């Protein structure tokens with residue numbers, strides 16, 4: 196039992212982008228934090244991977260820096276895990292809980308893979324597990340869903356939850372900057388994960404979608420359940436096609452509760468999509484994030500802010516530290532996992548989506564009818580179709596006998612749309628399917 200005057204001991208695992216910012220704010224804002232908690236927070240150590248590096252950037256007594264994370268977790272009331280990845284993060288979190296420490300983590304990859312194990316350990320040892328920083332950085336989104344909306348029924352969560360990919364797509368659209376140079380800038384600014392593949396291939400956004408869906412629908416959703424496409428296949432042609440439609444391309448995380456005759460299911464997916472420039476998500480620039488939540492009684496709610504970077508992420512981590520420290524002072528714990536609904540996660544093929552398809556076709560009689568027939572065979576209804584003659588790129592003269600067809604569909608099962616594109620690609624009249632992109636928000 197903590198005594199009334201003794202400080203609450205905080206151990207920090209990881210002193211990188213997020214850990215460094217947390218260490219600096221814990222130290223520089225110590226008095227205000229103590230007043231908010233009702234007891235001082237004492238930083239008892241920072242575990243790092245390698246000894247001997249100059250860690251003056253952390254702004255703490257160098258004696259606090261250690262490579263012995265196992266020893267550190269045994270000496271803390273609150274353990275803050277900002278190492279990332281699966282191991283040793285998972286073992287250290289479990290060890291911390293065994294020692295009776297509450298855990299604050301920003302580790303979406305681990306939570307989305309193994310959240311139930313962490314929650315079970317928190318229950319078994321009567322401690323808190325808080326992770327607001329793991330989704331959309333500084334934006335308060337998990338506690339609003341888990342606590343503020345606990346009396347409502349969430350119908351959908353739609354958002355931009357990866358700063359790196361938004362930064363890259365935004366730069367490609369607005370400045371025409373190249374893909375690789377923009378990724379390097381995102382890394383230098385501390386947005387990208389250590390391995391940017393996690394960002395660029397959508398793994399980071401998929402982990403966040405799994406966490407959001409689990410909380411929103413009271414159902415266990417893991418990263419493996421999430422349909423995922425990243426942005427590495429998004430070409431300058433796709434960005435241009437979007438611009439011609441007065442749209443932008445965004446990497447969206449979409450979590451929906453889908454009513455069904457045999458009971459509801461959930462659809463959880465991450466993929467690039469075209470959205471109209473007039474849509475509020477289109478104005479989310481650089482590394483910013485935004486999340487829309489639609490709940491039965493509340494209606495639509497929008498959350499916007501910085502989703503990545505040291506200080507913004509530290510804001511969410513510190514909020515969690517204060518929350519769990521207050522529980523220590525008052526006694527008791529915050530809410531645990533609610534997975535009672537146990538809804539099935541539906542396959543991507545069943546998701547209802549819309550496609551934008553650009554085709555380079557032979558400009559001959561009957562081609563449009565043949566293309567339309569492929570859509571009809573799959574029961575995909577066409578909303579708009581536009582044809583333009585393809586011009587010679589060098590001298591602006593028309594290229595004889597070729598045209599571009601741009602088709603936007605109505606909503607249909609994703610499997611039917613995918614099959615339509617496969618069949619179109621094999622048509623002799625179709626020289627090339629130049630762009631395929633899902634469309635959201637029209």
Ligand SMILES: NC(=O)C1=CN([C@@H]2O[C@H](COP(=O)(O)OP(=O)(O)OC[C@H]3O[C@@H](n4cnc5c(N)ncnc54)[C@H](O)[C@@H]3O)[C@@H](O)[C@H]2O)C=CC1
Pocket residue numbers: 208209210211212213214242243244245264276277278279280283301302303304328329332385386387388389502503504505508
């Ligand atoms: N950077 C960001 O904008 C955000 C990061 N996150 C999450 O926060 C966590 C940390 O991310 P960053 O600070 O960006 O990573 P980082 O790579 O900058 O820092 C990780 C730190 O962990 C330390 N570390 C690695 N292995 C260790 C070990 N075995 N023992 C002790 N320390 C070890 C490293 O030395 C480094 O100081 C990750 O889970 C990440 O997904 C969440 C939201 C935003």
Ligand SMILES: N[C@@H](CC=O)C(=O)O
Pocket residue numbers: 329331332356357358359360386387388394399502503504
């Ligand atoms: N790499 C992530 C950091 C936050 O989670 C991102 O780019 O959003």
Ligand code: NA
Pocket residue numbers: 327328329330331332333334335336337511
């Ligand atoms: Na957050």
